Amino acid sequence: MDDVIIIGGSFAGLAGALQLGRARRKVTVLDTGLPRNRFAAHSHGLLGHDHKAPADILSAARQQLERYPTVRLVNARADNAGGTIDDFSVLTDDGETLTARRLLLTYGVSDQMPTIPGFADCWGKSIVPCPYCDGFEVAGQHWGLVYSGSQALHAVSLFHDWTDRLTLFADGHDIPADARADLARRNVPVIDGKLERISHRDGHLSTINLDTGRNLAVDVLFAHPRNRPSANLHTTLGLETLDAPVGLYLKTDDRRETSVKGIYAAGDLANPMASVTLATSSGAMAAIFAQQSMLV
Structure with a gap:
């Protein structure tokens, strides 16, 4: 059993994995490889990485995570999730069932393009x-x-x-x-x-x-087309959402915990103010709070 399963391996998810890896917690990151900002040539405003390609920043982050033996990166989609605190399970699209004490949802949102040619x-x-x-x-x-x-x-x-x-x-x-x-x-x-x-x-x-x-x-x-969560796991898990002008996002408290105990959320999925800097920060903090919730 993992300590934490992170669903979504972009900026928020990898930032969370880094904190958990450094705390020697066992964590699996599930990622589809389709980050929201894959359409952008450059990412701006992230200290130390300004004007770099988002894919290059994420690639370097994955390489850096290789030095942490308790972190596993898996190229897979989470098809279903359920359970309760200390006993969550996640079913991947390749049929593998994973279990963990905590879940961290960082699967982001998808922008819904209007049907305007071009x-x-x-x-x-x-x-x-x-x-x-x-x-x-x-x-x-x-x-x-x-x-x-x-x-x-x-x-x-x-x-x-x-x-x-x-x-x-x-x-x-x-x-x-x-x-x-x-x-x-x-x-x-x-x-x-x-x-x-x-x-x-x-x-x-x-x-x-x-x-x-x-x-x-x-x-x-x-332009600000509406967006929606990139997966429906929050619905399956019964998590509360809030409505912003740009779309739905998950409700979390000051410790990044959702309405279900033991499930945390970070990044664009939990904040309508989309930003690589904010996503990275919230992912790190959500992971730290998840780790602290498991202390005895």
Whole structure:
């Protein structure tokens, strides 16, 4: 029996495995090899690894974990999970049943691409969600923002730290008159109509085509499609979730424990503020709290 089974082997999961390995706890990490940021050429804002390819950072982390004999990395998907504290079981897609005293869920979320031709092709290249992740590289350029709710209005003021050229695409939403007046005060034009097609060259924007017949060029487009957990184990395990503007995430307490005793969660799965730095930190802390819960 493992001390902890970690389901998800990206930044949060590997950070958790590192802490547990250094505590000489027996841990198995299950990973499908499909991290959320696999579409991005570079990862930004992670101290010591700024502007490195996410895959390279994860590869180095896996190599570093090889020096810890109690850590096992398994390329497999967790198909089912159940049990109670000190007696959890996980069934993998290759038919293996694993058991552990604790579970740490770090399987992340999947972004749900809209059915707009060209959108998915540009995702992670010229259509991005986070100014902290990609804003510096495109600072001073013409940014577009797809309106997806009232949170977009907060983004407008935030984006001005990076650029003074910003256009808001209503994408069929009814933007209140007072919000339009505030946008006008900020010199942010509002383009009505729904996005119909994204014209691009190898994922790099050329024009945004609207159903009104209007076409507009921007250098980068910020958008926030909804996401959902990358697996359904939290449903099987009966874990409580919370709803954020971007999608569901798992409810955890200050010790990263979910609503079920002995099950911890970290990374994007448990925090709507997606960030490699935050995911790494929460994964490490969740593992430490899981270890401390097993002390006698």
